[in-house]
Amino acid sequence: xxxxxxxxxxxxxxxxxxxxxxxxxxxxxxxxxxxxxxxxxxxxxxxxxxxxxxxxxxxxxxxxxxxxxxxxxxxxxxxxxxxxxxxxxxxxxxxxxxxxxxxxxxxxxxxxxxxxxxxxxxxxxxxxxxxxxxxxxxxxxxxxxxxxxxxxxxxxxxxxxxxxxxxxxxxxxxxxxxxxxxxxxxxxxxxxxxxxxxxxxxxxxxxxxxxxxxxxxxxxxxxxxxxxxxxxxxxxxxxxxxxxxxxxxxxxxxxxxxxxxxxxxxxxxxxxxxxxxxxxxxxxxxxxxxxxxxxxxxxxxxxxxxxxxxxxxxxxxxxxxxxxxxxxxxxxxxxxxxxxxxxxxxxxxxxxxxxxxxxxxxxxxxxxxxxxxxxxxxxxxxxxxxxxxxxxxxxxxxxxxxxxxxxxxxxxxxxxxxxxxxxxxxxxxxxxxxxxxxxxxxxxxxxxxxxxxxxxxxxxxxxxxxxxxxxxxxxxxxxxxxxxxxxxxxxxxxxxxxxxxxxxxxxxxxxxxxxxxxxxxxxxxxxxxxxxxxxxxxxxxxxxxxxxxxxxxxxxxxxxxxxxxxxxxxxxxxxxxxxxxxxxxxxxxxxxxxxxxxxxxxxxxxxxxxxxxxxxxxxxxxxxxxxxxxxxxxxxxxxxxxxxxxxxxxxxxxxxxxxxxxxxxxxxxxxxxxxxxxxxxxxxxxxxxxx
Numbered sequence: 285x286x287x288x289x290x291x292x293x294x295x296x297x298x299x300x301x302x303x304x305x306x307x308x309x310x311x312x313x314x315x316x317x318x319x320x321x322x323x324x325x326x327x328x329x330x331x332x333x334x335x336x337x338x339x340x341x342x343x344x345x346x347x348x349x350x351x352x353x354x355x356x357x358x359x360x361x362x363x364x365x366x367x368x369x370x371x372x373x374x375x376x377x378x379x380x381x382x383x384x385x386x387x388x389x390x391x392x393x394x395x396x397x398x399x400x401x402x403x404x405x406x407x408x409x410x411x412x413x414x415x416x417x418x419x420x421x422x423x424x425x426x427x428x429x430x431x432x433x434x435x436x437x438x439x440x441x442x443x444x445x446x447x448x449x450x451x452x453x454x455x456x457x458x459x460x461x462x463x464x465x466x467x468x469x470x471x472x473x474x475x476x477x478x479x480x481x482x483x484x485x486x487x488x489x490x491x492x493x494x495x496x497x498x499x500x501x502x503x504x505x506x507x508x509x510x511x512x513x514x515x516x517x518x519x520x521x522x523x524x525x526x527x528x529x530x531x532x533x534x535x536x537x538x539x540x541x542x543x544x545x546x547x548x549x550x551x552x553x554x555x556x557x558x559x560x561x562x563x564x565x566x567x568x569x570x571x572x573x574x575x576x577x578x579x580x581x582x583x584x585x586x587x588x589x590x591x592x593x594x595x596x597x598x599x600x601x602x603x604x605x606x607x608x609x610x611x612x613x614x615x616x617x618x619x620x621x622x623x624x625x626x627x628x629x630x631x632x633x634x635x636x637x638x639x640x641x642x643x644x645x646x647x648x649x650x651x652x653x654x655x656x657x658x659x660x661x662x663x664x665x666x667x668x669x670x671x672x673x674x675x676x677x678x679x680x681x682x683x684x685x686x687x688x689x690x691x692x693x694x695x696x697x698x699x700x701x702x703x704x705x706x707x708x709x710x711x712x713x714x715x716x717x718x719x720x721x722x723x724x725x726x727x728x729x730x731x732x733x734x735x736x737x738x739x740x741x742x743x744x745x746x747x748x749x750x751x752x753x754x755x756x757x758x759x760x761x762x763x764x765x766x767x768x769x770x771x772x773x774x775x776x777x778x779x780x781x782x783x784x785x786x787x788x789x790x791x792x793x794x795x796x797x798x799x800x801x802x803x804x805x806x807x808x809x810x811x812x813x814x815x816x817x818x819x820x821x822x823x824x825x826x827x828x829x830x831x832x833x834x835x836x837x838x839x840x841x842x843x844x845x846x847x848x849x850x851x852x853x854x855x856x857x858x859x860x861x862x863x864x865x866x867x868x869x870x871x872x873x874x875x876x877x878x879x880x881x882x883x884x885x886x887x888x889x890x891x892x893x894x895x896x897x898x899x900x901x902x903x904x905x906x907x908x909x910x911x912x913x914x915x916x917x918x919x920x921x922x923x924x925x926x927x928x929x930x931x932x933x934x935x936x937x938x939x940x941x942x943x944x945x946x947x948x949x950x951x952x953x954x955x956x957x958x959x960x961x962x963x964x965x966x967x968x969x970x971x972x973x974x975x
Contacts, residue, residue, distance in 0.1 A: 355383035451479035467500035497528040580610030629656035658689040684714030819848030835864035854881040871898035909936040
């Protein structure tokens with residue numbers, strides 16, 4: 285009868301042996317060169333003539349205690365191994381026909397030793413052996429008991445060392461006791477792999493995992509092995525392990541769930557700031573997976589991946605599927621993000637409306653969509669339901685930016701009085717909002733309200749170039765821009781709407797500098813005059829004001845902080861003041877502020893990029909396309925152009941009648957799915973056909 289024992293292949297890591305276990309098919313006797321079967325065959329006794337009067341000598345007494353104990357325990361494997369051992373020692377011995385028969389008086393000490401061993405009391409087993417040898421010096425425990433006891437004690441030592449992170453001890457015990465490293469004791473192999481990783485022997489850990497996947501067959505243990513390896517290694521290092529994957533009859537790999545997890549994690553990681561680009565193979569696998577059986581979460585993840593790579597149309601399709609499967613806040617927010625990037629503001633507003641009051645984040649996103657819809661050119665006519673929910677949202681949140689956009693929307697439909705009311709309300713909610721002040725200036729001028737025009741110019745002239753440069757009314761009357769009354773298309777923010785002008789709201793001048801800053805509870809809601817503060821305190825107040833989106837007041841506080849004797853404070857103040865001016869749409873002022881104190885190179889580059897971007901946009905809006913290109917070229921020295929800026933460059937070339945250059949850029953941007961580029965491409969190609 286054959287049985288297997290471990291064959292140990294020893295390698296060396298850090299001066300300590302490590303072991304990987306294979307199997308050897310034949311057991312050989314100690315110090316013998318022939319297999320057990322051969323020894324048994326050769327050991328058959330040769331009959332010899334004996335004197336008739338002499339008694340036949342009795343053979344040695346065979347101790348069958350262990351054999352019968354294993355039989356009683358139902359441990360067939362150990363029983364057969366004991367039979368093989370006894371046959372090798374006693375060639376004439378035959379095993380009992382019935383090992384469970386009661387015609388045998390067992391050695392109670394040996395029985396006790398096995399009972400202690402099976403109970404896990406290895407120290408007690410050793411003590412029982414010593415006690416028996418004290419009374420019977422010739423007693424020797426069976427080799428099987430000694431072998432199992434040594435293995436058990438080694439395994440305890442290995443696991444204890446692993447539990448307390450004594451990694452070198454784990455490696456040493458494994459090397460000295462390779463019989464521990466088998467599929468039946470797979471936990472030991474896992475612990476050895478962990479020890480290799482902890483001692484920077486990654487190749488040896490991979491070898492241990494490869495041994496398991498090559499030799500062990502349990503599906504659960506194989507999947508657990510690759511999961512454990514995943515915790516230590518990246519996808520490239522796991523590649524040789526995935527090559528050992530088994531497939532079922534349908535060709536589905538046993539590690540498919542883990543492959544999906546890895547692809548999902550890689551895609552999610554790539555979306556982080558500074559994330560590593562995901563491999564095309566992972567993208568293809570993940571896309572195939574969601575096409576076959578997708579969850580809303582995976583659809584959203586892949587949608588954001590597409591959105592990050594300027595493919596908003598593909599992202600929109602994925603987000604729409606996610607919203608259909610899971611009509612949740614997360615799905616609506618994701619779809620709205622794609623719609624806003626596609627500039628499909630009306631649909632974004634409709635999608636977000638039912639979710640707008642679920643969280644501050646959703647409310648802010650909805651109001652961004654509202655502001656975008658209201659700012660569309662040419663102005664779109666909205667139905668009463670859409671306008672009603674927009675007005676309600678603006679009023680309930682007291683959102684100053686959306687309120688001033690509603691003012692411009694009303695002004696676009698010649699509802700000057702309504703526009704004035706919305707601009708006034710916007711300034712009441714955020715007194716330093718320059719866009720609202722400018723809107724009130726324009727609307728008041730259209731209404732012939734010279735006093736308000738002069739008051740706004742006096743209040744804002746030193747903070748806004750366009751307000752300072754705005755012309756005065758010549759005859760004090762509103763220009764005649766309509767021949768018949770225009771139906772009101774914008775609801776007025778009347779007092780009948782409780783949320784619009786609550787009785788507890790402070791009644792401040794529409795273009796004043798005091799009052800509520802928009803519902804926050806920050807300590808700078810009622811800022812102290814910057815001149816009365818120390819530079820350090822002024823810097824803190826300035827950043828607080830920036831957090832409340834009050835850049836004009838923040839710029840004044842930063843100016844006070846610039847008077848500090850501390851270089852770090854001056855640098856921080858210059859950086860902050862530049863940001864404040866950029867938020868106000870004053871890139872020239874921002875450039876002056878950026879130069880007022882030394883800045884770290886990263887901040888200087890950040891500001892230069894922002895300033896050149898704003899200057900390019902301002903030049904384009906003013907029709908100075910040559911300047912717009914110049915500023916984009918300057919910006920290009922610091923950062924690559926985004927799709928929106930590439931499109932601005934292309935439109936500049938288009939207006940300069942450089943249609944081939946425009947077409948080249950529009951074509952490249954349109955290939956990414958960026959909305960405006962397709963129309964530009966069409967017009968450029970049309971112009972090339974004409975000229």
